[in-house]
Amino acid sequence: MATKLKAVDVVTVGVGLTGTILAKELADSGLKVVGLERGGWRDTHPDFDMPHAHDELRYARRHELMQDLSKETLTFRNAIGDTALPMRYMGSFLPGEGVGGAAVHWNGVTWRFLPWDFETRSRTLARYGKTQLAEECTSQDWGVTYDDLEPHFDRFEYLYGICGKAGNLKGQIQPGGNPFEGPRSREYPNPPMKTSHVGALYGKAARELGLHPFPAPSANMTRPYTNPYGLTLGACVYCGYCERFGCEMGAKASPQTAVLPVLMKSPNYELRTLASVVRVNLDSEKKRAVSVTYVDSRGREFEQPAELVLLTSYVFSNVRLMLLSGIGKPYDPAANSGVVGRNYAYQTNGNVTAFFEDKVFNQFMGAGALSMMIDDFDGDNFDHAGLGFIGGGWIGAASSGGRPIDFRPVPSGTPRWGGEWKKATARYYNRTFGITTHGACQSYRGNCFDLDPTYRDAYGLPLLRMTFDFRQNEYRMSEYMTKKAAEIAKAAGASRMNVTPRTGKYSIVPYQSTHNTGGAVMGADPKTSAVNKYLQSWDVPNVFVIGASAFPQNGGYNPTGTVGALTFHALEAIKSRYLKQPGPLA
């Protein structure tokens, strides 16, 4: 029997990037906010102290900061009709667990999606006609435009101290930045990162080919930065331990460095860790959330009543909690009806590994977002007529830390083990870099989430089931982009290269990207979206579902910048409209 707790105004399910910002802003406006987090507390000090912070086995291989799969995982299959099996080990993607979520162990690459991305379907139809879209493609417009979101991108970038060079200020193209980006109202709060040897070589080669290289937008601080909440982030020292690690310098923007120190001081905020939410409780008509039920680390069940329930977990947990709670109609791919679980998408990555005989790169130095990139082949920045696909992505060369268990490039054809492997590893460890082709992924009728019929979590509840594979559009796009990357590698003087476009069935085993999107997508039509353009549930208006779960399809960019913008966009709607008159906003 659950113990019923005193009602509060707001509860956030998940205390990561979105949950901390929303809690801070709503607590400031006088509301009582409770944050429920399934994992534990962790902070820069002492959790990421040196020298233990630089332990590749513990963090990169054994996933110290990631989700505990023994309690909950998801099941996976390539296609409807296959039997889904549980993801027993993490591979393809790495969701976080604990305060800060995945924003603790991210790399820090912080983009804005293109204006085109928010109007993918209508702009594709207008420019190319409907034959450009695969019949089963369910990509759609977001219900908001880039212009709607621009002020919110700006707020997030200034909160997280993003380092970069604007390429488009109020419509004026700026030298040194990304000329393809949407117009910005002002410059980045911090200058871009330093340029590594890899970045310089890649940038020179790209320029020679007539392309437009620029430094990646980064949440690894290029100087000490005090954000609008009055918190000061440290300066990055290019140690090369970002992705999968916490930052010992407090130099990577995260809830810990950019929000929590002030949030935790708020008398209106209470954080409860090791609290696993199992259900949002609805009223008898299923039109209103009345509370959430969670289980604590001693097995005690609590019911926390709240006026406003914010689902602020990773994509999978947001969608699963909606399904477990009966919020919105579950998606049925056979009938193509319902919305919750619809339009799961991912990232279509390929790569080119470039080997050199006469250069050294010191790739163990770097930072998560230290990268030189081009955006010439992203979105609709290039003519797709006759190409047989839509979308694209950035193509970039990173210096994000060559830690040797995972970074051991050898030319293709080298044996996997033995003396020859050892010689090639020794020879090329410091003479190699990779070029990533970071491609978009459209949404399709058969790519979706639902609840698994067989496998259960530690509380006896069904796991989320993922059904996913790439389609022709993605294979063609990846081939196209990876050829472009190979041209740049050649122009840079690579003596040999491994060229690996995305081919074959999607596998959940090798790491690809923690850029999972969709399942509770936003839009203007309740028949094709689970939340409206303010990320409010169409069916249960006092529930908002915040995160990349709202992306109707995935763009060619890392999602965090756009997740941050959507957070502030939803926040503004809650503060300026919903709180004054609770009810549907659209």
Add this chain to the structure above:
Amino acid sequence: MKETSGRRRFLKSAAALGAAIPAGAAAQSKPAPNVDHDKQRAQHMRAAAAQPRPYMFLSQTEVAFLDAAVSHLIPKDELGPGAKEAGVTYFIDQQLFGGYGSMAKKYTQGPWPEGTPQQGYQSPLTPAAVYRAGIRDTNEYCKKTHGKTFDALSRAQQEEVLKGLDGGKIELEQVRSQFFFNMLLANTVEGFFADPVYGGNRDKAGWKLVGFPGVAAVYTPFIEKHNVPYRAQPVSIADITQKIAQVDEHGHAIHVMLDDDQAGV
């Protein structure tokens, strides 16, 4: 820009948290003793009457098997020690005895159909149990085929058996041979390149092979020195906790740079 002055460079962290790195701080150097971390470590170990390192999980038979197997996966050669010399067998023992071996933080509930390659690990066996079964089955195969256990075969025969496991040509009874082999190879690479605190990468053999400096220094002054090799004595976690290596105010290693003739690769 080439480093011309002096063969050893001592990169000092110029960046206090919240303080910008002043221009020109890059070359700032500080006198430091000419220490060799490994020699110092050896002295340290003698002084501390080094604890023996008992195997906790593996039997003697299994140790013999793994010593032989890992010496093929990463052999000792003119480039330096191999996996056996680097203590990879002991590393694997420690991993199997701990959370990794028992699938801590992994999903272990059944049912366990074999699934597709795209669905990944679906065995009801923990890694510890995979090794136990895989080693026994491989030894059974070797006895049947060659009349001896794997460790007693010739190098050439051992190589053939490993290739048979790798390619799936040898069928094992209780685990798929490639499944066992891939786990062994992945753990061997981990043991060769992980921080020595886990019992492998002895004398930092793996890091020295590729020129990885281990626990990082502040690289801000160096990241823009393009095409200049950065050759440092690698620093491990224990070098710092035992105060063998020097650190800056944030705990980053102050690397001792190698002479060119010590630099190896």
